[in-house]
Amino acid sequence: EKYAEITGWGKCLPPAVLTNDDLATFLDTSDEWIKPRTGISERRVSHVGTSELATVAARNALACADLDPKELDLIIVGTCTADEIIPNVASAVQRNIGASGAAAYDLNAACSSFFYAMHNATAGIRTGMHKKVLIIGAERLTRILDWTKRESAVLFGDGAGAMVLEATDEECGLLASKISCDSDARDVLALDFGLSFDRYNFDGVMPFNFEGQEIFKRAVKGMSAAVEDVFQQTGLTMDDVDALIPHQANKRLIDFLAKMCKVPEGKTMLNIHKYGNTSSATLPIAFAEAIENGLVKPGDTIVSAVFGGGLTCGAGIIKW
Ligand code: ACO
Numbered sequence: 408e409k410y411a412e413i414t415g416w417g418k419c420l421p422p423a424v425l426t427n428d429d430l431a432t433f434l435d436t437s438d439e440w441i442k443p444r445t446g447i448s449e450r451r452v453s454h455v456g457t458s459e460l461a462t463v464a465a466r467n468a469l470a471c472a473d474l475d476p477k478e479l480d481l482i483i484v485g486t487c488t489a490d491e492i493i494p495n496v497a498s499a500v501q502r503n504i505g506a507s508g509a510a511a512y513d514l515n516a517a518c519s520s521f522f523y524a525m526h527n528a529t530a531g532i533r534t535g536m537h538k539k540v541l542i543i544g545a546e547r548l549t550r551i552l553d554w555t556k557r558e559s560a561v562l563f564g565d566g567a568g569a570m571v572l573e574a575t576d577e578e579c580g581l582l583a584s585k586i587s588c589d590s591d592a593r594d595v596l597a598l599d600f601g602l603s604f605d606r607y608n609f610d611g612v613m614p615f616n617f618e619g620q621e622i623f624k625r626a627v628k629g630m631s632a633a634v635e636d637v638f639q640q641t642g643l644t645m646d647d648v649d650a651l652i653p654h655q656a657n658k659r660l661i662d663f664l665a666k667m668c669k670v671p672e673g674k675t676m677l678n679i680h681k682y683g684n685t686s687s688a689t690l691p692i693a694f695a696e697a698i699e700n701g702l703v704k705p706g707d708t709i710v711s712a713v714f715g716g717g718l719t720c721g722a723g724i725i726k727w
Pocket residue numbers: 435436437440441444445517518557558559561562596617618619620622623656657659660684686714715716
């Protein structure tokens with residue numbers, strides 16, 4: 408039986424930092440409001456496009472895997488802030504890294520995109536259709552945020568993360584996965600644009616509509632159901648789990664989920680204070696940093712949970 412081993416991981420965080428205090432210089436907001444409600448202290452702002460962030464994360468993950476890009480047979484980029492709709496971000500990455508043998512597509516399930524990509528890539532490897540796949544979550548949300556709207560402007564940031572998955576006979580990687588969509592809640596989180604904003608010199612802002620408290624409830628419900636599903640698939644329980652790595656949208660929401668799933672103290676990956684919500688990039692960045700800081704070690708069992716507009720949800724059991 409084939410498995411999809413995670414052989415490389417990498418991230419890209421643009422160097423420009425925007426703190427809560429910086430935001431308070433031009434918005435009616437404060438660190439005292441933002442920090443306790445969201446867990447966010449600062450976020451990064453990119454001056455380059457999503458495909459460039461994706462490319463840097465990809466190069467780091469390939470170096471970590473010690474893999475020649477020519478050996479890749481598929482690249483999937485999870486993003487909802489593609490520089491252009493056509494051609495996709497994945498083809499820009501393919502060209503930039505010289506992965507001429509790889510198919511390339513973007514996938515949009517909002518903040519759940521990277522996990523959805525991991526689900527697809529793992530399925531492709533486990534069925535034998537693919538052997539070496541690069542998956543990326545990359546976003547440049549600050550490009551389209553309405554900087555006059557404090558409700559949304561304080562929540563998001565830019566960044567990218569990537570993983571290399573390779574076929575192996577050893578039992579590891581994404582062992583169980585559940586993805587779902589609660590379309591009744593389709594309207595509670597919407598970013599209303601359909602054009603390729605960079606190419607057409609778009610310099611306006613997108614109406615960002617969201618109902619924070621409804622998202623909170625639906626996200627916790629969707630993620631805990633998905634977590635229960637993957638526990639059932641594997642016969643594992645929280646006692647077998649070494650770490651929870653969730654989508655970083657809000658610290659209160661993560662704390663709530665961790666409590667519901669009975670995750671022991673100190674086992675939950677949190678980096679939202681540094682980067683805010685980078686949408687599909689939060690998960691691969693969180694994985695990379697969980698390894699850097701020693702929360703995750705070789706052989707560990709990880710449970711991951713995500714949610715995003717749609718309202719999409721997902722959870723997985725990953726053996727590192
Ligand atoms: N600074 C100061 N005041 C603010 C700010 C701000 N940045 N934003 C809103 N307020 C004010 C509002 O105007 C409102 O004032 P009022 O009571 O006088 O009308 C008050 O604060 C409360 O606003 P709410 O929107 O009700 O704030 P809430 O307590 O719901 O917190 C939050 C908002 C943090 C977004 C919360 O709903 C939440 O955690 N939601 C889940 C996460 C989420 O929705 N993330 C965005 C989508 S992202 C994703 O990853 C899919």
